[in-house]
Structure formats: structure tokens, C-alpha cells
Amino acid sequence: MIRSSRRSPTSNLNAAATSLLVLFLLGSVGCASLTNPRPSDAEIRKAIMARGAWNPIVGRLELQTVEIEQIGIFNSEKKYWPVKAKVKTAKTGETAVLNFPIFRDDYGQWAARPAERL
Numbered sequence: 811m812i813r814s815s816r817r818s819p820t821s822n823l824n825a826a827a828t829s830l831l832v833l834f835l836l837g838s839v840g841c842a843s844l845t846n847p848r849p850s851d852a853e854i855r856k857a858i859m860a861r862g863a864w865n866p867i868v869g870r871l872e873l874q875t876v877e878i879e880q881i882g883i884f885n886s887e888k889k890y891w892p893v894k895a896k897v898k899t900a901k902t903g904e905t906a907v908l909n910f911p912i913f914r915d916d917y918g919q920w921a922a923r924p925a926e927r928l
Contacts, residue, residue, distance in 0.1 A: 846884045849912055853920045854878055854893055858910050861922035863897055874900040879907065889913055890923070897925075 849857070855876045863871045875898040882892035890911035898905045908925035915921040 846886070846889070848881065848884070848891060849920045851878055854881070854891075854895075854910075854912055854922075857912055857920045857922040858893070858895055858897065858925075861910065861924070863899060863906070863908065864924055872900040874898045874903070885911075893922075895925075 855878070858876045859873050862873055865871055877896040878893060879896055880894040882894075884891055888911070890913040893910045893912050894907060895910055896905060896907050906927060908927055910925045911923040912920060913923065
């Protein structure tokens with residue numbers, strides 16, 4: 811039995827539609843990072859230093875150092891970059907690993923929301 815190597819028009823159309831869908835999805839992922847560019851490490855440190863840390867007993871704690879451990883994927887639903895940072899307090903020198911949501915404020919500046927302890 812001899813088989814024809816020709817594809818049917820329907821299978822060509824399905825292959826083209828699948829290719830376009832893949833290209834669209836890849837492009838939309840790329841565009842998300844273009845419309846929401848990641849802040850630089852210096853901008854992240856500055857935002858976290860300005861926010862400080864919070865202790866329920868003593869209140870706001872100023873930070874001495876901020877070491878970025880990990881930057882997550884942009885959360886498009888809540889519009890922030892998750893950042894895991896190791897911070898050292900200025901007064902007592904204690905260290906903690908905290909999770910800071912980094913976002914642009916109403917004036918276009920990078921800011922940090924209150925941290926969650928990990």
C-alpha cells in the first residue's frame with residue numbers, strides 16, 4: 811500500500827494555529843516583563859532600607875544591611891515583585907530573612923510593603 815505524503819488542508823490549518831498560539835503565549839510572557847521591568851538590586855535595597863522592619867513589641871526597626879537572596883516572578887494580579895532578603899537591624903544587630911513585596915508607588919518610585927517573616 812502506498813501512502814501519500816500530502817497533508818490535508820485541515821491538518822495544515824491546525825498546525826499553523828498551534829504555531830501562532832505558541833508564539834502568542836511566548837510573546838505575552840515577554841511583554842509582561844517589558845511593561846513591568848524588574849527593579850535593580852540598588853533600587854530594591856533602597857526601598858527595603860526606607861521601609862525598615864517591624865517588631866510588634868518595639869515597633870519599627872531601622873536596618874543596617876540588606877542582602878538580596880532571591881527575586882521572584884512578577885505578581886501581575888497584585889502588581890509587585892517578591893523579594894526575599896536577609897536584613898540586619900541597626901540597633902541590635904539581629905538578622906532575619908524576610909519577604910518584601912516591591913512595587914511602584916503613586917509617584918513612580920520603588921517602595922516596599924511591610925515584610926513577612928519566613
